Amino acid sequence: MTSIPAPAPGAKKLGLVIDLDTCVGCHACAVNCKEWNTSGHAAPLTDFNAYQDHPEGVWLNRVHTYEAGIGPDSRTVHFPRSCLHCEDPPCVTVCPTGASYKRAEDGIVLVNADICIGCKLCSWACPYGAREFDEDQGVMRKCTLCIDRIYNTNLPEQERQPACVNSCPARARHFGDLGDPDSAVSRLVAERGGFDLMPEQGTKPVNKYLPPRRRPTPTVPAETAHPAGGNSVLRWIDRVLSR
Amino acid sequence: MNPAFSVILLTVASGAGYGMLAWLGVLNALRLLPASPWFGIGAVLVSLALSAVGLFASTLHLGHPERAWRAVSQWRSSWLSREGVMALLTNLPALGFAAAWLFAGRAAGVTVVLGLVAAACGLATVACQAMIYATLRPIRQWCNPLVLPNLLLLALFSGATWLAAAVAVGGYTPRIVAELGVAFGIAALLAKLAYWRRIDSAPPAATMESATGLGSIGSVRSLEAPHTEENYLLREMGYAIARKHAVRLRQIALALGFAVPAVLLLAGLVAGVTLGRIVLPIAAVIGLLGIYVERWLFFAQATHTVTLYYGRNV
Numbered sequence: 001m002t003s004i005p006a007p008a009p010g011a012k013k014l015g016l017v018i019d020l021d022t023c024v025g026c027h028a029c030a031v032n033c034k035e036w037n038t039s040g041h042a043a044p045l046t047d048f049n050a051y052q053d054h055p056e057g058v059w060l061n062r063v064h065t066y067e068a069g070i071g072p073d074s075r076t077v078h079f080p081r082s083c084l085h086c087e088d089p090p091c092v093t094v095c096p097t098g099a100s101y102k103r104a105e106d107g108i109v110l111v112n113a114d115i116c117i118g119c120k121l122c123s124w125a126c127p128y129g130a131r132e133f134d135e136d137q138g139v140m141r142k143c144t145l146c147i148d149r150i151y152n153t154n155l156p157e158q159e160r161q162p163a164c165v166n167s168c169p170a171r172a173r174h175f176g177d178l179g180d181p182d183s184a185v186s187r188l189v190a191e192r193g194g195f196d197l198m199p200e201q202g203t204k205p206v207n208k209y210l211p212p213r214r215r216p217t218p219t220v221p222a223e224t225a226h227p228a229g230g231n232s233v234l235r236w237i238d239r240v241l242s243r
Numbered sequence: 244m245n246p247a248f249s250v251i252l253l254t255v256a257s258g259a260g261y262g263m264l265a266w267l268g269v270l271n272a273l274r275l276l277p278a279s280p281w282f283g284i285g286a287v288l289v290s291l292a293l294s295a296v297g298l299f300a301s302t303l304h305l306g307h308p309e310r311a312w313r314a315v316s317q318w319r320s321s322w323l324s325r326e327g328v329m330a331l332l333t334n335l336p337a338l339g340f341a342a343a344w345l346f347a348g349r350a351a352g353v354t355v356v357l358g359l360v361a362a363a364c365g366l367a368t369v370a371c372q373a374m375i376y377a378t379l380r381p382i383r384q385w386c387n388p389l390v391l392p393n394l395l396l397l398a399l400f401s402g403a404t405w406l407a408a409a410v411a412v413g414g415y416t417p418r419i420v421a422e423l424g425v426a427f428g429i430a431a432l433l434a435k436l437a438y439w440r441r442i443d444s445a446p447p448a449a450t451m452e453s454a455t456g457l458g459s460i461g462s463v464r465s466l467e468a469p470h471t472e473e474n475y476l477l478r479e480m481g482y483a484i485a486r487k488h489a490v491r492l493r494q495i496a497l498a499l500g501f502a503v504p505a506v507l508l509l510a511g512l513v514a515g516v517t518l519g520r521i522v523l524p525i526a527a528v529i530g531l532l533g534i535y536v537e538r539w540l541f542f543a544q545a546t547h548t549v550t551l552y553y554g555r556n557v
Binding site: 002003020027030054055056057058059062063064065066067068069070073074075076077079081090092093094095096097098099115116117118119120121123124125126127128129132133134135137138139140195196197198199200201202209211212 | 323382458461465476553
């Protein structure tokens with residue numbers, strides 16, 4: 001059913017918090033995502049021309065790099081982009097078959113590949129480019145929040161996290177319940193001023209991004225014409241050159 | 244947005260088919276069409292064939308055409324599903340209309356009612372089709388209130404040219420139909436010009452600053468894309484080929500889609516029955532070609548917010 005389940009107060013909203021301050025742009029999250037999802041229970045995440053010119057394929061997580069601002073306050077920011085598991089996901093309501101759905105129990109947005117007809121309308125409806133069409137399988141693919149990891153009791157407990165979170169060497173990715181205001185991820189969002197991407201699209205993303213921290217601008221000591229201390233010869237040279 | 248042949252053919256052909264069906268139902272109720280049951284059946288079947296061509300083309304767009312039947316299940320939330328339901332439903336009153344015309348005569352109550360129901364269902368299908376586009380918020384050229392009147396008026400205009408051709412081929416003079424075609428052609432033209440003016444001046448749906456949330460630092464520029472090659476997103480949503488020819492293609496769409504069919508419709512009126520049999524079908528076909536160009540632009544000029552992440556303007 002592609003209608004959005006009615007939000008219950010206090011319901012689980014599993015999602016990611018991505019720290020744009022600490023992300024180093026190493027693409028390990030994207031690579032581990034690809035690795036886990038290409039070898040999981042679903043069909044492989046298709047690649048075309050993998051070992052030839054113009055290789056391309058389906059990825060569920062992609063890392064962009066941006067420059068923001070100009071001058072000493074500008075920043076280079078690495079920016080992982082994946083499904084935000086929106087509270088109001090337009091990709092779900094447009095689905096004509098019910099293949100796209102949002103789980104009532106934890107808010108994860110999924111595609112049932114067995115009934116997806118591959119009409120691609122959901123990828124048009126997503127403002128964020130979170131969905132990529134698998135030309136080989138003929139169905140739409142997207143981030144599952146590693147639903148086959150986070151509930152997987154065959155994995156050691158510390159590994160029951162999305163692959164991207166597990167692999168991040170900078171600890172820039174956090175996974176948890178954003179519906180619980182006391183959870184670690186919710187506190188992180190509150191402390192650091194986590195924000196939504198494209199709030200004007202009205203999708204109410206669950207995933208939050210943490211802004212780069214403001215660095216204190218280093219204060220350069222003003223240069224005095226005749227510094228008092230130091231070598232007397234250098235002071236004399238300084239006086240001569242200053243004439 | 245990628246102007247896929249299958250989707251453009253769907254909207255152009257089914258628009259003309261449902262527009263023609265709508266005129267058949269309405270003009271028959273007003274007793275303005277030839278009474279011959281063979282004309283009635285032939286015209287209804289032509290209109291259904293046009294829409295069937297469109298629906299068949301749309302299945303070519305699917306990754307799994309054999310599962311297309313599933314698309315009628317989510318009519319509660321999805322305009323695409325509603326379009327599928329209405330497209331299938333329309334066949335029932337339309338075929339009933341043709342049968343009633345044959346067996347009960349065109350003036351019988353049942354014929355008139357079935358014709359009007361078929362007309363309403365056909366236009367509702369076009370409206371559902373328009374709403375698929377008009378509700379996609381990431382694409383500002385589609386998510387605007389002029390898309391629905393544009394697609395409805397173009398369907399009625401191209402439907403009128405096809406009905407005029409059918410009347411002429413049947414050996415009659417399609418005076419009323421041709422006049423309605425010209426009138427709706429002018430209305431569709433005005434709607435299209437208003438649409439083009441709007442998309443040329445409307446503000447963006449989002450900005451790189453809001454897409455990345457980095458606007459508090461300053462203006463945002465893309466330094467490095469995630470991948471060096473193309474991907475699905477850039478092919479489907481980032482289609483930009485030939486967008487620079489937009490002005491010329493708009494002129495072609497105006498000439499082929501509006502000017503030539505309107506002139507030929509008027510020529511068909513004065514030309515008499517014999518010449519009309521040739522001129523009016525040409526008008527219908529050329530008009531459809533022009534609307535194909537118009538619909539191609541509707542896709543090619545549409546920009547999607549995902550391209551913001553790749554440093555493009557929307």
